[in-house]
Structures are given as structure tokens and as C-alpha cells.
Amino acid sequence: xxxxxxxxxxxxxxxxxxxxxxxxxxxxxxxxxxxxxxxxxxxxxxxxxxxxxxxxxxxxxxxxxxxxxxxxxxxxxxxxxxxxxxxxxxxxxxxxxxxxxxxxxxxxxxxxxxxxxxxxxxxxxxxxxxxxxxxxxxxxxxx
Amino acid sequence: xxxxxxxxxxxxxxxxxxxxxxxxxxxxxxxxxxxxxxxxxxxxxxxxxxxxxxxxxxxxxxxxxxxxxxxxxxxxxxxxxxxxxxxxxxxxxxxxxxxxxxxxxxxxxxxxxxxxxxxxxxxxxxxxxxxxxxxxxxxxxxxxxxxxxxxxxxxxxxxxxxxxxxxxxxxxxxxxxxxxxxxxxxxxxxxxxxxxxxxxxxxxxxxxxxxxxxxxxxxxxxxxxxxxxxxxxxxxxxxxxxxxxxxxxxxxxxxxx
Numbered sequence: 001x002x003x004x005x006x007x008x009x010x011x012x013x014x015x016x017x018x019x020x021x022x023x024x025x026x027x028x029x030x031x032x033x034x035x036x037x038x039x040x041x042x043x044x045x046x047x048x049x050x051x052x053x054x055x056x057x058x059x060x061x062x063x064x065x066x067x068x069x070x071x072x073x074x075x076x077x078x079x080x081x082x083x084x085x086x087x088x089x090x091x092x093x094x095x096x097x098x099x100x101x102x103x104x105x106x107x108x109x110x111x112x113x114x115x116x117x118x119x120x121x122x123x124x125x126x127x128x129x130x131x132x133x134x135x136x137x138x139x140x141x142x143x
Numbered sequence: 144x145x146x147x148x149x150x151x152x153x154x155x156x157x158x159x160x161x162x163x164x165x166x167x168x169x170x171x172x173x174x175x176x177x178x179x180x181x182x183x184x185x186x187x188x189x190x191x192x193x194x195x196x197x198x199x200x201x202x203x204x205x206x207x208x209x210x211x212x213x214x215x216x217x218x219x220x221x222x223x224x225x226x227x228x229x230x231x232x233x234x235x236x237x238x239x240x241x242x243x244x245x246x247x248x249x250x251x252x253x254x255x256x257x258x259x260x261x262x263x264x265x266x267x268x269x270x271x272x273x274x275x276x277x278x279x280x281x282x283x284x285x286x287x288x289x290x291x292x293x294x295x296x297x298x299x300x301x302x303x304x305x306x307x308x309x310x311x312x313x314x315x316x317x318x319x320x321x322x323x324x325x326x327x328x329x330x331x332x333x334x335x336x337x338x339x340x341x342x343x344x345x346x347x348x349x350x351x352x353x354x355x356x357x358x359x360x361x362x363x364x365x366x367x368x369x370x371x372x373x374x375x376x377x378x379x380x381x382x383x384x385x386x387x388x389x390x391x392x393x394x395x396x397x398x399x400x
Contacts, residue, residue, distance in 0.1 A: 055379040082192040082257040085373040
């Protein structure tokens, strides 16, 4: 057996089957997922300030409100528009002013941002923001 | 005279020649009609995107923990690919490629990215226009390759139609162009790429790509791809929205108006 398989294959298997590789098929060439904490999967409820269906990745800007009335602005990134277009996403998919819920892997540095995983739209439909998610660690909608 | 003609027609070689001519004449209009239909399908409104299964294939070919089985890389490039494929993606070392710097991936890696594109067919030329700003020119006017040409990321492409299939050969690709969707393996002056775009329906185009490069591959490397038509077309600039390259994550709020 070549050395490669002796040394690297166990790592490959671990990555593929345990799901520890934080790779989006649509995004890894562009940015690292090391800045997100994939063990956390919180959600934020808020009002859409802006939806950017842009290349290289879509962005959602959401304003949420704490129990004490503090307003928070969240910047959340999703997959690329080409992939999400196959799942029905378009420029009009999320509307400004819409109340939505987003599950995400938060930034490890504590800032209010992260990698979007699922979005629950105001009409009740919940959709993935990363396509089929086959390379991602588990992060499922909870409500 | 009549006997002489009869003797000539009894020659099997002549019969074969006549049959070939007959079949060519009979099938030519059909092939032309197939091409016309394929061209209309390519040009219909919307844009083409790679199906997600093929995006996964592309990532497993280059990296993403894939074993690269079936890719006939030479030992030198096999090691480069394998070293890259097994490094951790959740680190800055996991990012690589031209796109984080908003540089076109170049050929043939460009066609492995999930980037929307549209076909524009004009007399003697097919153009592919990509959402991230780059484009390809495919000359279909019957020209031959020049002997020398300044290499460019997407190379110099010549194509022709075979029924509903556009056959394209690309040469003169510059060395910053990427072979895979990622991985630090680049085209060389010897890289030649042959693509067969087959228009299957109004919404499906299949692509078979073969790369020949004795520096990189021990034998021609052929792989499939597939694109579907989605009903959206738009243009965006990579640099204008490049807020999340490498390990950067720019949370500067945009203009909300």
C-alpha cells in the first residue's frame, strides 16, 4: 500500500464520515471555514435589513432585538448564488423588512456574524442556505 | 457502354463510396437541424449552472478529502494533489485559488466552479459569459490554431458543431490557470483541453472534458460535468462583494437604502 494511504487515508475517512470537514462545495475555494464555530448552531430571529444575492456568496443582514430592547445587526453569509439558484433562491427570495429566523455557525471571534445554514422565511418555509450540506457538520432547524 | 457502367457499379469500393455520399447528403440537413435546435436552447433566457452532484465531484477530484482515484496524475503532481486534499479546510491553509483574489480560475478549472454563465452565439463565434466577469471566446469560423500565441488564462479556443454537440479544443493557456476547482496544480504550455458540450434538452447540457498534458498526466484525463438552466441572469463583480475571502470576514454594514 502506498504511503499516502497509510498516512492520509484514515484522515480522509474521518473527515468524510465523521463530518469534521467544514467544507462547502460551493465556497471552500473562496474563504476558510476556520473562522466559524461549527459546534455551535444558534439561531437569530430578526427583520431583514438587506439581502444580497451576489457573487461570490449571498449575504443576509438582519436586525434583531434583545429582551432589553438593544438592537443588534447581524451579517450572515451563505453559499454562492449559482448553487442556491437550483434550490429556488433568487434576488427576490428574501425581502427587505421580512421577519425571518436564521440558524448559523457563529464567528469564533464573537462578532455578530456567521455562516448561514438554514433560513425560515416569514411564510413558514425553511430552506438551506448551503445547498445539500453534505460536507457540513450537523446544524438543523430547531423550531 | 452500358456493360462498362454496369461493371463499374459492381465494384464494391464504388458502391461503398456512393453509399457514403448518399448517407452524408441525407443526414447533413438533420445534423444542421440538430445544431440549430441546440443553439437556440443554449441561447434561451436564463443562465447555466453546474448541478450540485458535479460540484461535489469537482471538489472530491481536487480536495475535500477525496482520494483522487482515477485521476492519472504523474507522481510529482499526485503528491501535490494528495497533500492538498488532506489538509484541514477549517484553517487558512484550506483556502487556495485564484477566486479569493477575484482572478479568473482559467481553463480548465473555470468550468469546474459553480459560477453561472450564458452562451452567446454569433456568426463564427461562441462566447461564454461568466457571472464573475470573465468570458471565453470559441471560434467556430473554421480557422486553425496559430503556431504561436501569447497565453491567457482561458486560452485560445476553436470549436465546431457535431449535431447537437459543440466540440471545443483549447490551447495557449497561461500558467496561472487552474486544472481543478482548487488545488495548486496549474496549466502548462503543453496543456490541451477538449470539451464536448452536448445539449440534451432545453434545460440540460452535458460536458465531457479531456485534458492532455504529459507534464501533469500520465494519460489523457477525461471527466464528466452537467449544467442546468436556471431562470435568473445577473451580473455581479467579484471584488465588489468580496467580504469573506481567506480568513477575513468584513462586517462593515452595506448601504441599506
